[in-house]
Amino acid sequence: MPAVTLAFDPDDTPACAHAALAAHNPAAGQVTVHPTPGTDHPADLAHDVLAALGKPYTPSGRWNTQPALTWAAAAAWARTAGLNHLILLRGHLLTPARWRYLLAFQQHTGSHLTVVCHRTPTPALTRALASVDHTITHGLPAYACPGPGHHQSQPAHIPTATSLPWLTLPALTYLALTDRPEPPCDCTPPPATADRLPMEPPPGRTEEAAARLHRLAHPTHAAALAAALITGVPFSQLAAVHPTDYHSARATLTLHAPARHRTPARCAVYRVPGWARPLLDAATRYHQHRKPPGSRLLTDTQPTLTPLLQAAEHCRLRPPQDPSGRSRGRFPRPHFPEALPDGPHWTACIPLPNLPPELQSAALQ
Template sequence: MSGLVAGGRDGVMGRDGSRVIAAGYGEVTVVVDEQDDPFYTQAALEAHCPGEGRIAVHPTPASGHPAALAHDVLYALGKRLAPGPCSPDVWLDSLDAAWLAAASWAQATGVRHAVIARAHLLTPRRIDQLLTWRTVTGVQLTLLWQTEARALPPVLAQVERRLGGKDSFGALLAEPGPIPARPSFPPGSPLPSVPGAEAVAGISRQSSAGPPREPGPTSARPGRQAVACTGAMATARLGPVAPAVGVAAQSTAVLLALAHPLAAGALSVLAFTRAGLGSLRWTRDLDITGDVSVIKVHGVAHRSCVLYAVSDWARPLLAAARAYHRLGSGPLHGSVFAPVMRCEARHLRAHAGRHPCLSLSLPACALLP
C-alpha cells in the first residue's frame, strides 16, 4: 500500500454540474462525486457483467464482520456462502481465507475491472484490503467516493487522473480493462491447443469399455520404493484421456455458486469423474494441465491412475482451486485439496448433504458423518 504515489488533488466541474475527481495509480482509479449523484452507483451496477470480466461490488453497510468486504466481492463474483454458524463455509470467516478465495476466483474467471460503490463508507483497513487484492489479481480497480473529497484517506487523497462527468465515467466502464492474470474458461469454449491436447481431442473415439487406466508402478512391491507418478501433462502425451461423465445442469449450477475454490473444485472432480472421495488426497498441482483441460485422478499408491478430460463448466472451478493452492504458496508436488480432506472431508460432506442433486460417486447420505 505504501507504493501508491501521491499526486495533485484538483477537482473539475462536469458538464452535468457535478464535481467529479478521478485519479489513477496504475490500475487504481478513485472517482469522487461530492454531490452523491445516484447516476454513478446505478451506472456501476448496470455495468456489472462477470462474463465480460467486469464486476460491481456494493459493500454491505455497517457490517462489522472482519471478512465482510471479501464476502461482498465473492457475492459479486456469483458465489454464495452457505448460511448458519455450522456452515461448511465457516472457514471463510477467516480474513486471510476469504480474501484468498476472492483472489482465486478473480484470477480463474478472468476479472478485468472491479468497481466498488460507496467506497467512502469503508474503513482505511478495508481500503488497504482492496488494494492488496488488486495487487494480487491485477484487476483494474475503481472506487466510487461519494462524499467530500477532503474525507479521502491519505492513501487515496491525492489524485492525478480526472473525469469530465457522466460521459467520461461511462467511457471508463466501457473500457475492456487490463489483460486478466489468468485465462477465462466460459462454458462451451474450445480446448486450447497445447501439448497433450491431441489426446483430449480423441476422447470421442474412446471405447465405452471404461476409462483407460495407467498401469501401476512395477516397483511398488513390498520392500521396494514405488516409482514417482508423473503429472497429467506428461502422461497425456502417452495415453488416452477418458471423457468426463455428464453432469446435470442443476448440479453444475450448485457447484458454480460454491464460494470456496477448494470445495467447488473438489466436488466438481467427484462429479465429472465419479471417482471416490479418497482419490482427492493424491491430486497434486502437477496433475492438472496448464490449460485445465485434463486432470489425473490417482488410485492408492498411484496404481490405476486415470486421465480425465475436464468438463467445460468445471474448468474455472479447477482453475480457482489451483490458484488458491498457489496463492497459498502450495508446492507443485503438494496436494491441492489437502485442506478440505482434513477431519475426514467434513466440509465436503456437509456440502454434499446440502445438495443431493450433485449425484456424486457415493450418495450424499453416504458422505454424511
C-alpha cells in the same frame, strides 16, 4: 490508466449510482459491487465481491470469516474469469482494514479499481492511496460508464441454496466411503483413453450440477466436487491430488490408485470437461496464492472430509439414497456441525458386490 480511480460524488446523485450499477457486465470483465449495509468486517466485503462474480454460496464454517482466505478466493475467481475492472460503491464507508485488502486484491488481479465516494476522503483512505498510482475524478469517469449502445441486462437470478431441490448423482456414491488421504505417488500413468472419459451425471442433470458448483465461493471445494463428479472416486483419492496432477492446457486430471493396489496401469488420467475447467483453474490459482508448498490441490490445509460434504449439502447434491429411507447400518451417516436436518445418508446405498477391491477393507471398518 492509473491502477485506482477515486470517483468523488459529493451530492450522492442517483445518476452516478445508476451508471455504476448499469456498467456491471461480468461477461465483459467488469463487475460492480455494492457493499452490504451495516457490515465492516474485511471478509464480508470479500463475500460481496464473490457474489458479484457469481459465487454467493458460502456454507457455514470458519473459512468464511478469515479475510486472507476469502480475499484469496475472490482473487482466484477474478483471475479465472478475466476480471479487468471492479467498481465499488460507498467507498467512503470502508474501514482501513477493508481498504488494505481491497488494494491488495487490485494488485494481485491486475484489474482496474474504481471507488465511488460521496464524502471527503478520510485520513485512512489518504494514507492508503499515498503509495498507489491513482487519480481523482468528479463523478464516474467515462471508462467506468456503460458504453454507447449498451443495454443493461437483468442479472441472472441465482436461487438461494436453501430453495434448491436435492439432486441425486450416482457419481457421488463412493465420495464419503473413506476419509483417509492416500500417500503421494510419483508414477507416470498411461494417457487418457476412451474407457477413462469423464463420468457424466444422468441426462439433463449435468448442466444443473455444474451451475450449482459454479456458485460455490470456495475454489477448492468447487473443484473437488467437480472432480468427484468426473471420476466417481472416494475422498481419499481426491485428497491425494497434487497441483501437478492437473494439466490445464491439456485439460486432464491424474488420479492415483490406492497404495496397496497401485501400479502405473491403475493410476488413471481423466479428461476434464469444459464446465469443470474453470473450477480447477481457480483452485490452482487459489493454491498458488494461499497454500504452503507440498499441499494438495483439492483439499484444505488439513485434509478432512467434513468441509467437502458441507459444500455438497449446501448445493443440495447427494448420492443415491435407500428407497426405504433407512440406512443399511454398515455405513452410518457422517455427522458434522451445520449438517442439514434433511441431509443425505452418504453411504446408505452402496452396492457391496460391486465395491472396488481397494475399498473392501474400508467398507468393513
